[in-house]
Amino acid sequence: MAERVQKILAQWGIASRRRAEEMIVAGRVRRNGKIVQLGEKADPEKDHLEIDGKKIEPANRPKRLYILVNKPIGVVSTCKDPQNRPTVIDLLPDSLASETGLHPVGRLDINTTGALLLTNDGQLTLTLTHPRYHLPKTYRVWLDGAIDRLALQRWREGILLGGKKTLPAQVEILKQTDQKTLLEVILVEGRNRQIRSVAEELGYHVLKLHRSAIGRIQLNSGNNSPLPLGDYRFLTLDELKYLKNQIN
Template sequence: MQERLQKVLASAGIGSRRECENVILAGRVTVDGERVTALGATVDAGKSVIYCDGMPIRPEAKIYYLLNKPKDCLCTNYDELNRLRAIDIIKNVKQRLYTIGRLDKQSEGLIIITNDGELSNKLSHPKYEVNKTYFIEIDGYLSNETITALQSGVWLAFGKHKPVRIKKMHRSFKKSRFEMILCEGKNREIRRMLADHGHKVRTLRRIKIGSLCDPDLKVGKYRKLTEQEIKSLYSMTEKKPIEKKSGKQRYDTVTASKKK
């Protein structure tokens, strides 16, 4: 069966499909002795002889971990300063692992680590709008005006951010704590949204990915995902992408009616 080369590489644990596209473009892959440097090539994984960086590509068993990422830990596979990476925390694994999505260096919380490039590609694709829930603590009082703005969608340097949901608020003039649910994954988006409204983020912790959560998993610890959890993750990518609608807001909003 013919498949796109980047999909075969991702299935073999080389990286996410997008990362594998970059590997191909860099000229690091050969198929039946011929170097491939352009996207669009298809191969039969069962018959073609495929090498990446001089090493043969072989299908490998898929593994899935849930990590409660600590602060000062990077969600990347390459760091020239040799700092601690999320994948370094997972011990005694031969497969090449990578994170699905990212949490910035100062953030902590749940992140999936796997060698399943196909699942990574699907869960990271914005069309499926997989919700992520975060616990956030900020300096200052989270005003009703800010809540309304965030839940309506705010403009940042990269464009208008999609609306978010805010719940479980505890507000005071010195600091506010709340949960935020969003479905995008742009770089430092939460910090940038709140900074735009004058708030410095003190704590940012991802506590849920879709329906996947584990309040008992300690910071810096990890565990294997259960078969049911893996099936649940795949089911998120099998749903029909949410259609864009004009008019009514698609997100439930918190009623910002508390008096200061």
């Protein structure tokens, strides 16, 4: 069955779909000896696909990798950055960063820290980032000022952002003074800069934002100690099974 070449490359774990599109535009991908144009389709059962002159197929694709990183501030959630800012791929050793097809599943903005998944399993990425799958994500949110009950209730019930109401969220106060509030926020949707935008709409400024968990996947290392900022670890078999159960 014919599919767009960038989708095939993503499903095979060669690259993220966006990165695959960049490779196609750069003329690095060929189908049956001819340079592929963006949007062109191929039949993976019949067509001969190459990148930089090297044949690619499911049998020789990179080993499936599933990694959790603790993203620091100042690092962008992409594979490459046109402004030459550090990326999440730069947090990995060369043995993982090169020719493995690893890419982030979703994004954290440059000023947000915390849990971010990396994988070269294109199908898993496509599924986890689809709007119909509501994988909960847990955040620690530091606000400037003491949040009032009405604002807290509005956040929990959902507010209008860009003409569309946000889904209900779990929002709990962990600490509060007259100057600051620390919240735990659990979201099941992932709009761009959603927490910062909701806080701003309610009249509060986010001082610090940290994602502490993706579903049941916690930011800890193998011995349950915190995963250091800028560090990474491989998902456990139980975590991988949990992820796949969420989408089946």
